[in-house]
Amino acid sequence: MDLLLYPIALIVTLGMLVTFHELGHFVVARWSRVKIVRFCVGFGRPVWSRYDKRGVEYALAAIPLGGYVRMYDERDAEGAVDQVDLAPGEVSYNQLTPWWRIAIALGGPAANILFAFLVYWMMFLGGTTEPVPMVAEAPENSPAAIAGMEAGQYIAAVDGSETLSWQQIAMGLAGRLGDTGHIRINVGWLGEISTTTLALPIDAWHRGAADPDLFGSLGIKPGWPAVIGYVEPDGPADRAGIEPWDRIVGVDGDAVESWSDWVKVIQAAAGRQLEVTLVRAHSEHLVRVLPDAVEATDGSTVGYLGVGWPSNEIEYGILGAMRQGFLKTGDTTMLTLGLLKKMLTGDVSVANLSSPIMIAKVAGDSARSGWWTFAGVLGLLSISLGILNLLPIPILDGGHIVYCIGELAMGRPVSERVQILGTQVGLFLVVGFLMIAIYNDLLRLF
Numbered sequence: 005m006d007l008l009l010y011p012i013a014l015i016v017t018l019g020m021l022v023t024f025h026e027l028g029h030f031v032v033a034r035w036s037r038v039k040i041v042r043f044c045v046g047f048g049r050p051v052w053s054r055y056d057k058r059g060v061e062y063a064l065a066a067i068p069l070g071g072y073v074r075m076y077d078e079r080d081a082e083g084a085v086d087q088v089d090l091a092p093g094e095v096s097y098n099q100l101t102p103w104w105r106i107a108i109a110l111g112g113p114a115a116n117i118l119f120a121f122l123v124y125w126m127m128f129l130g131g132t133t134e135p136v137p138m139v140a141e142a143p144e145n146s147p148a149a150i151a152g153m154e155a156g157q158y159i160a161a162v163d164g165s166e167t168l169s170w171q172q173i174a175m176g177l178a179g180r181l182g183d184t185g186h187i188r189i190n191v192g193w194l195g196e197i198s199t200t201t202l203a204l205p206i207d208a209w210h211r212g213a214a215d216p217d218l219f220g221s222l223g224i225k226p227g228w229p230a231v232i233g234y235v236e237p238d239g240p241a242d243r244a245g246i247e248p249w250d251r252i253v254g255v256d257g258d259a260v261e262s263w264s265d266w267v268k269v270i271q272a273a274a275g276r277q278l279e280v281t282l283v284r285a286h287s288e289h290l291v292r293v294l295p296d297a298v299e300a301t302d303g304s305t306v307g308y309l310g311v312g313w314p315s316n317e318i319e320y321g322i323l324g325a326m327r328q329g330f331l332k333t334g335d336t337t338m339l340t341l342g343l344l345k346k347m348l349t350g351d352v353s354v355a356n357l358s359s360p361i362m363i364a365k366v367a368g369d370s371a372r373s374g375w376w377t378f379a380g381v382l383g384l385l386s387i388s389l390g391i392l393n394l395l396p397i398p399i400l401d402g403g404h405i406v407y408c409i410g411e412l413a414m415g416r417p418v419s420e421r422v423q424i425l426g427t428q429v430g431l432f433l434v435v436g437f438l439m440i441a442i443y444n445d446l447l448r449l450f
Contacts, residue, residue, distance in 0.1 A: 010368035028115025039076035116390030125329030131319025134169035146223020182351025195249030214355030230266035239310025244293035254281035359441035398430030
């Protein structure tokens with residue numbers, strides 16, 4: 005079943021992205037009054053189709069790697085006048101003004117941006133719980149260590165953008181690939197209001213690197229210290245006087261290095277009093293706790309203290325979620341544009357291009373991690389698809405826009421010969437990029 009998850013996740017992901025993209029073209033085409041012949045998701049021979057009362061064919065094709073909206077064009081031999089009945093008010097695609105054709109081309113990418121916004125809106129409306137991104141001790145002489153980052157601190161922001169999860173931190177760092185200067189990271193201690201801004205120096209950071217290690221190169225390591233985030237009311241920990249944000253450093257004279265160490269000690273001490281050393285507001289305290297004895301799922305008896313790891317509750321109301329969705333869409337769009345620009349200038353290696361192979365892996369892995377992670381990946385891929393389609397390459401939406409702009413500038417359509425040549429060049433470029441992406445993915449996997 006695990007193996008089936010990846011192709012299923014790929015089909016679901018591409019199916020939603022492509023359908024929304026083509027729906028954007030379709031809606032604007034309807035507004036323009038052009039005759040629509042077929043709305044198809046997928047390439048190749050249709051495996052299912054039906055017609056509506058306007059004679060539009062809706063189809064699903066066998067290869068789920070794209071789609072198209074076919075509009076009637078008098079210049080198309082397959083769409084000869086005697087084969088298509090135009091309803092009153094309907095026109096041929098070649099009769100549309102260049103402005104309408106630009107609008108139709110923009111409809112697909114715009115729909116992808118709108119889809120990402122809706123996904124992010126639902127994410128923030130539904131809410132999730134993310135572990136607080138706390139760090140372990142930074143390696144000696146690493147940028148993080150030199151800047152003063154300490155074990156047990158949490159990362160509150162990257163370059164001024166709030167970070168509530170490791171995924172958001174990674175997105176913030178990715179936007180600085182190829183840069184020179186400083187990455188400003190706000191760190192703090194749980195329970196304290198103020199944070200400290202650390203400036204981590206970078207110099208042509210991972211410029212041209214095929215597989216950049218965003219965290220390791222800075223000395224940032226996720227940490228799981230024994231910090232109390234939640235105390236159950238009237239539970240054993242509450243009765244002992246343990247409070248949220250207390251950091252456990254020892255039990256019965258033995259050091260506690262991590263949350264897993266702490267859990268093991270508690271589970272092994274059912275009904276036995278423990279002497280716990282903790283740090284609260286930078287001062288050490290000694291408390292005595294008596295874990296309750298409870299039955300585990302396997303029938304064994306384990307200790308229970310009624311505490312939990314620190315976490316961020318990410319949830320907003322309808323309007324708040326809408327605002328966060330809008331901001332998230334804008335940030336992700338700017339990040340994607342920035343990375344694309346850096347890839348064109350060589351600051352980011354083309355080895356970072358990914359094909360449907362890696363999309364399947366990322367979609368499958370994110371689906372296993374939960375709906376929140378999968379939705380975040382879906383929004384990012386939707387924005388990427390919309391932006392990539394705006395590249396001025398013939399056969400992409402951006403190429404059609406270039407032809408229309410050329411027509412507006414010259415006062416006449418771009419010659420058929422130029423369009424055919426452009427299509428051949430565009431096909432060569434797209435296939436070439438796809439081959440590079442597939443090669444990259446095979447290297448990553450094997």
